[in-house]
Amino acid sequence: MYPLKVMLIISSVTYPELGIPSIFHPNFTELHPRLKSSLFRLGFCWGNSVERKIYIPLNKTAPCVRLLNATHQIGCQSSMNGDTGVIHVVEKDQDLKWVLTDGPHPPYMVLLEGELFTRELMLQLKGSSRISGLAVAISKPSPAQGFSPGLKCPNDGFGVYSNNYGPQYAHCNWTCYQDHNLPQNGSVPEYPLCAMQLFAHMHAVTNTVTCMRRSSLQTAFSLNPEEVCDALSDYNVWSTLKPINTSSKIDPMDEVIIVATRIDSHSFFWNVAPGAESAVASFVTHLAAAEALHKVPDVQTLPRNIMFTFFQGETFDYIGSSRMVYDMQMDKFPIRLDNIHSFLELSQVALRNSSVLWMHTDPVSQRNESIQPQIKTLVEALINGSTGANVTLQEVSQSQPLPPSSFQRFLRAKSIPGVVLADHRTSFQNRYYQSMYDTAENILMKYPEGLSPEETLDYVTDTAKSLAEVATVVARALYQLAGGTGNTSAIQADPRTVSRMLYGFLIKTNNSWFQSIIKQDLKGLLGDELPQHYIAVTTLVNTTQLVQYVLANLTGTVVNFTKEECLNPEKTPSPEKEMYVYTWVQGSRDPNSTSRVPFCVQSTVHLTKAASPAFELKQWGSTEYSTWTESRWKDIRARIFLVASKELEIITLVVGIAILILSLLATYFINAKAHVLFSSPGDAGAVAY
């Protein structure tokens, strides 16, 4: 059958500063165990084509696709016509032996339980020619039961980066597998066996340099260019506490404090990136802090401005932050690097051990005499902010390098005082970093049972309370850093807002609050499925837009504009129109009627491109900037069916050939003797010449 095309190339999503090795990726497709829904009803002879008698397509699959950078490719690949193998469910290590050595029907398509899907196992499988592919079945709580916390993650000590593993695997209704592939009474299963075919052929190969060159050749010479890969890109979201004029540069003497978080995540599988701890909890905290600060009465008179920055594509070698730094250096951004007073980044903050939040600083800057006092001020402001709050701030040892953070991109350009806040000291608390299991359960969000969606939206979980504490600390510290002299204890982040945001970004974007704060024509970006935060190659992914609208809603003000004025603010006489962005949102549903009450929001929320400068400069082999691209593909699907034994196939062919030869001989003989055979008196040969 089809040989396994093993695409096992070391990923370069590594963190050199922590010296962590990366993951291997073999042929892969993830599979939802929702077979029942895809089972076809057996109808009558018409409309019941032969193909439906043979194949069951698996609709809800999430593939692992190929991603490339300047030097390597990661991800998965199938042969052009798909890879086929006999399904074998691997539940324990003994099953592996069957697949790798004992089983009599290779090649096998390994179906793994989610928790077995580890790097060690991948390494075992990758060299075998007896494996044609791999599928992972994960159990997800069904929407009907709400977001049940019934799935417990095992608590044994897995290393931080050791890859995905997680919830208990619910046995799905694999009737095909159970009926055909499970050994009966201890004997080896007989044909026909249940098999699976995976199609995930990727067009791009080798690395970004190769695929971009091929794409550019195509666009240059072909009328129908068929590009093979696309750069990962999207938009950064940012806003400022005090409005600035984005069409010009701010004054060189102005000082700006940057607060930053990432808003994207990633996992082994394409567009499966829940990123609860790695992104959502952090940017939700950030948004809550922004809201708390905007509520303070004297913020508009503070000596320093604060910029809230949400970077997109940070997972892929800091696409968003490197682009913003590049724009600042190229004078394409209203704020210059020299305007930056200090930098505060929220890394992963949701999983704190006894509410300790660690302040990471750059050891190189610490040795710089002009920067060191400013870092000290920053640290002191944070510690001051935490008084009275249930958060203990601690510094890590000054020799320890920074964790992976956007701040590093700024440090590369200029020595800036900065602190990265994280819930971990040396290694991540997050055991599901960039994993499909980095879901709401991972940050211990628990809802009591029996809540309606509306009640769930507003239910304040312990996670929300603790994140609100962090947001409070951040907001107070920022107020102080910006030169605020008022009483900081009045600054308080709202746990209810945090709850709503967590619900919206982790569980269901299609909730009444999100509905009320977006533009009417963007209703399509709200959905009932779990929100994913993958950057993708299409611009303006859902996460970016939602962060934009939530930020505008939390930090903006409602202005009394008509729809016309709101959509065309340049026509209004308002003197501040240069400084603000106006959004016409659809508003919440009027309780007494079905219509909504739209209104105009004035905010300072802006979007700027988060595309790696490497593609701007056409330096596809850049080592300075991110070069991640995503391969294109034509067809990603999977189907299951029965395969016959080789013997039955050979018998069919032999019978066919025998009948052909026999009929040729018989026809020849009868034709030659037709005159004798069909020669009754007075009758001529019917078949003879």
Added chain:
Amino acid sequence: MGATVFFGCTFVAFGPAFSLFLLTVAGDPLRVIILVAGAFFWLVSLLLASLIWFISVQLSNREDSRLQYGLLVFGAAVSVLLQEAFRFAYFKLLKKADEGLATLSEDGQSPISLKQMAYVSGLSFGIISGVFSVINILADSIGPGIVGIHGDSPYYFITSAFLTMAVVFLHTFWGVIFFDACERRRYWSLALVVASHLVTSGLTFLNPWYQASLIPIYIITISMGVWAFFTAGGSLHNVLACLSCKQEEDNRVMVYSALQVPVED
């Protein structure tokens, strides 16, 4: 390894038809023309039958599955009757053509006998109906899977191929018997041909209970073959003569056969 099954089934379904075409039809342009025209007649009959079935489905209640099943049986019966009607039309056409051919030929005799025309037209009906019944199944047999994931028989492909082979043979035999019956105005023979066609078509509704459909169909095929053999002028004596015949006898009979003038009523 779908190619194995594909070629196996193709050879089973069309091996006999292919050898008959290659050795008895392809050498003679007139027979090729009759074959192609016959296939066209069959196609037209299928078109009409499918139109009737389609319209009846459109007009009926599509939710009622029993009714739809009944309509399918009705459609199959209409198709059989239309095929036989077109066989008759083709017979009439060939008779006309035969007269024309006879006037054109130098010796005033048609270059092809009616029995030969009957055989070729029967084969043409067989080939085209075989192609239409099995081609989509063959196309799906190329893939890696076999039928059976919903509990169907895994022998679906090979039984379909054998069924097709039987249909090719049956049409050939029916052609020979039908033309002879028309020629001699033996209406009971015509009725028997139509009836056996209807029975064969009806038996396929027993699928996927293959024993119940294939075995009776093959019994019908063999009996039709014997009948057609005798209709075409064969006899037990001829078979024995053929099996024991000698070479020199062959040559003599060959000359005799070539000189033989077809009997025309």
